[in-house]
Amino acid sequence: MKISIPQSVLTVTVAVSALLGLAACSDPGASTAQIPVSTSGTKTFNLTPDQDRVAVTQDPAAAALVPEAIKKDGKLTVAVTLGAAPLGLYARDNLTPIGNEVDIAVALAQSLGLEAEIVPTAWADWPLGVASGKYEAAITNVTVTEERKLKFDFASYREDKLGFYAKSNSPITKIESAADVAGKKVIVGSGTNQEAILLAWDKENVAKGLAPVDFQYYDDDSASSLALLAGRADLTFGPNPTGAYKAAADGKTKLLGTVDGGWPLQASIAVTTEKGNGFAVAAQAGINHLIAEGSYAKILDIWGLSSEAVKHSELNPPGLPAS
Known part of the structure; x- marks a missing residue:
């Protein structure tokens, strides 16, 4: 399954991949994590560029919910922060984005009849990128908070x-x-x-x-x-x-x-979209389609995250209160 990566990203990937490998790939609740690559334990992870991704079907009803401004070029531009396995990381070629967040982005795009364009993005840069429309979604371990809900819409896909x-x-x-x-x-x-x-x-x-x-x-x-x-x-x-x-x-x-993650409250990880542009509704429908057809569970299992699965995606779920 092909992932479209902007040429401008490819030209700088080698230079910055080592730096991004040391960056946190989650919200401010995450600690910096370098990428372990050993596969001698209880589960083998495919860290090669050749990812045998889970097959996904298109959901016409969900695809019909995608705003025209997004569907017109046939692509879904998704910001993903790379550097913390198994969420987002570079494959062993130091060029190809892989990980759970990448697989979710690819599957969601396919469920909506789109092609995923994965854009490796520093954590600090996704908010402005999504708010400005540069990225049509951020799928990068973003926790829903009430403060963020003032600026973004969300469709949950994992427990925090x-x-x-x-x-x-x-x-x-x-x-x-x-x-x-x-x-x-x-x-x-x-x-x-x-x-x-x-x-x-x-x-x-x-x-x-x-x-x-x-x-x-x-x-x-x-x-x-x-x-x-x-x-x-x-x-x-x-x-x-x-x-x-x-x-x-x-x-x-x-x-x-x-x-x-929000103890004593439950926290949600969600697809993050521009406030009010309507895409979060399509994302919610797409994720629920993936859950119903079973591909969602398979994707989480590949990366050892089955324990964080949600039963269904929620649109703008309750967020953590401001500290």
């Missing part, structure tokens, strides 16, 4: 989950509540959603006389992974997709529990 991970031989078996992290050495990203949750849990524990959390911060993912595997930390707490990918790819870590 954070995950606690430990090395595979850790004696810790589960993390389900605040008491489970008392006295633990936990790696967490500074200024992130997960840090805010952990701070709240720690405050609750201390008030109950439990041991405080030993917060640990690292500048990059490689250093934090090394600290965990060397036993200098008990746990990492961060975006579940990247944690799940690494655990499946090399088998060195294990999942102990997940928490909603």
Whole structure:
């Protein structure tokens, strides 16, 4: 299945791919993640340019909802941030965008009778790009918030989950509540959603006389992974997709529990579109078609994200409140 990539992007990809490989590929709740490429663990990931993508059928009813301004050129221009597997990354040729977000974008476009034009985009650039119409959608792990709903429309396609991970031989078996992290050495990203949750849990524990959390911060993912595997930390707490990918790819870590990204509220990851242009309605219909035909579940399974599946897409679902 062919993905259209603008020539202007191709001419600069080699130069910037190394930099983008170090960039966060999610909302501000995500930590910087380098791309692990080992496939010696419990699941094999295809990181080659030749992606055997899930077959998708067109939904005429959903396609009819696409605004004329978008369908006129037959393409759906989608911003995707690359750098955090399994969401968005470059294949081993350092040219071809792959990952769950790319597959969702390609499948959504096909369900609407369009060709996906994937535009690798820095996280900081998608809001202006979508608002200005440069990108017809952003599919890049965007969490729905009430503040963002003032400027954008959304069609949800995944739950926002954070995950606690430990090395595979850790004696810790589960993390389900605040008491489970008392006295633990936990790696967490500074200024992130997960840090805010952990701070709240720690405050609750201390008030109950439990041991405080030993917060640990690292500048990059490689250093934090090394600290965990060397036993200098008990746990990492961060975006579940990247944690799940690494655990499946090399088998060195294990999942102990997940928490909603907007704890204590549930958060949604959604296709992000220009406010009021009507495309979000088509996107919602397209995603629901993918869910109904089963291709959606297959795409998430390929990248180890089945646990974050939604039963149906919601148009402008409840967003996280402003902090």
